[in-house]
Amino acid sequence: MEKVQKVAVYPCGGIGFPLSSVARYAAFIVTEDLLPGETEIVDAVRLISGFTDEVELVENNPTIILDGCAYHCGSNLFRLLGLKPAARLLATVISKLPPTFV
Amino acid sequence: MVERVCIFPCGGIKKTEATVARIAAYIVNEDLLPRQTMLLCVPAFLRGVEEDLVMAEDYPTVVIDCHVENCGTNLLYLAGITPAARVFIPEIAAREGLAYGHRRRELEPPAKQLAEAVAREAARAALAMLENPAYVFAKQRIKTETCLAKNDLPTDPFAYVQLSPGLYRPRSMPDFFPEGSEA
Numbered sequence: 289m290e291k292v293q294k295v296a297v298y299p300c301g302g303i304g305f306p307l308s309s310v311a312r313y314a315a316f317i318v319t320e321d322l323l324p325g326e327t328e329i330v331d332a333v334r335l336i337s338g339f340t341d342e343v344e345l346v347e348n349n350p351t352i353i354l355d356g357c358a359y360h361c362g363s364n365l366f367r368l369l370g371l372k373p374a375a376r377l378l379a380t381v382i383s384k385l386p387p388t389f390v
Numbered sequence: 391m392v393e394r395v396c397i398f399p400c401g402g403i404k405k406t407e408a409t410v411a412r413i414a415a416y417i418v419n420e421d422l423l424p425r426q427t428m429l430l431c432v433p434a435f436l437r438g439v440e441e442d443l444v445m446a447e448d449y450p451t452v453v454i455d456c457h458v459e460n461c462g463t464n465l466l467y468l469a470g471i472t473p474a475a476r477v478f479i480p481e482i483a484a485r486e487g488l489a490y491g492h493r494r495r496e497l498e499p500p501a502k503q504l505a506e507a508v509a510r511e512a513a514r515a516a517l518a519m520l521e522n523p524a525y526v527f528a529k530q531r532i533k534t535e536t537c538l539a540k541n542d543l544p545t546d547p548f549a550y551v552q553l554s555p556g557l558y559r560p561r562s563m564p565d566f567f568p569e570g571s572e573a
Contacts, residue, residue: 301401303412304431312403316495331404332432333461336468337543361433368436 295323295374296351298330300362307356307379314354314379332365350374391523394426395516396451398473400462401432406490407456407479409497410505414454414477417509418516426520427513432465443532450474450519450527450566452512467547470533472560475515476548482508482556511557518566525566 299315302308319327330351334342346369353362353376366373399415402408419427428445435442445451446469453462453473458480466473483490486507491498497505519525548560553573559565567573 299403301403301433302431303399303401303415303429304434308431313495315403320495329403331402331408331461332436333401333465334404334459336436337459337461337464339459359434359437359439361431361437361439364437365433 292350293326294345294349295327296330296345296349297327297354298332298346298351298362298366298373299354300356300360301332302356302359302361305357307383307385309356310379310383311354311356311362335369346371352377355379391521391525392450392519392527394428394445394449395423395474395519396430396445396449397427397454397512397516398430398432398446398451398462398466399454400456401465402456402461403494405457406492406494406497406501409494410479410490410501410508411454411456411462413497413502413505414479414508414512417506418513422509422513423516423520427516435465435469446471446530447532448529450563452477452515454508454512455479463547464543467543468533471530472548472563474519474527474559474563474566475512475553476550476558476560477508477512477515478556478558479504479508480556482511485555508556515557515566518568522566522568524568526564 297315297318299311315329319329351373353373355362355378397415397418399411419429431442451473452475454477455462456479488500488504491501550558551561
């Protein structure tokens with residue numbers, strides 16, 4: 289088993305609810321402050337557009353999904369693409385908010 | 391004339407320009423045209439959240455592309471939706487002489503000014519759609535058999551016509567600025 293060289297981080301990418309901004313901000317903190325060079329943000333629209341580097345990022349590395357709200361759109365996109373994340377964080381649980389969409 | 395306009399910032403995250411697009415969309419939706427615009431949420435749209443499907447099908451969409459990769463345009467193309475207008479940030483940045491900066495979390499002052507300029511351009515197009523009595527928007531239907539991340543996308547899928555630096559309209563979509571007015 290090869291040692292993991294990089295971990296991909298995919299914040300849900302939403303825009304309608306403040307928690308999506310929380311997920312996005314958290315991903316910047318991980319990739320720029322906590323684990324720079326060892327983590328990389330997944331860009332969903334580049335992935336959907338089929339850019340090779342983005343596709344290889346999620347195919348060749350484990351991905352942590354940061355789901356912002358109860359719609360779980362980050363997890364769902366991976367399911368649509370036939371990918372399985374290595375881990376998933378749910379902002380509503382971490383924030384101890386009820387699983388609403390606020 | 392339409393009741394509301396859907397604003398779709400590209401949804402990217404890697405580039406600083408994507409944050410400019412996102413902030414510009416908030417400015418349009420919260421400050422410039424509140425209650426007259428809606429924000430299209432990419433992951434919700436892909437997940438099939440009803441409100442996001444309806445806003446793209448039943449209302450004209452102004453897509454904000456942050457980069458030549460055209461991810462916003464590409465996603466709409468894959469979904470079978472033709473935007474009513476496209477705002478292209480690099481041309482607005484060039485016109486205004488503003489830089490993107492280097493911070494993706496919070497924009498630096500010139501990038502904030504750029505977001506405001508992008509928002510004004512998107513709002514200008516949206517306002518024309520909202521106020522021009524001659525503007526007619528035909529509802530669309532989302533293509534449900536989209537093959538994600540596997541398509542060879544055309545370079546210019548909607549044959550965009552430039553109206554002014556940074557502002558475009560697909561060739562197949564109606565003019566939104568009143569006849570005789572300057573784009």
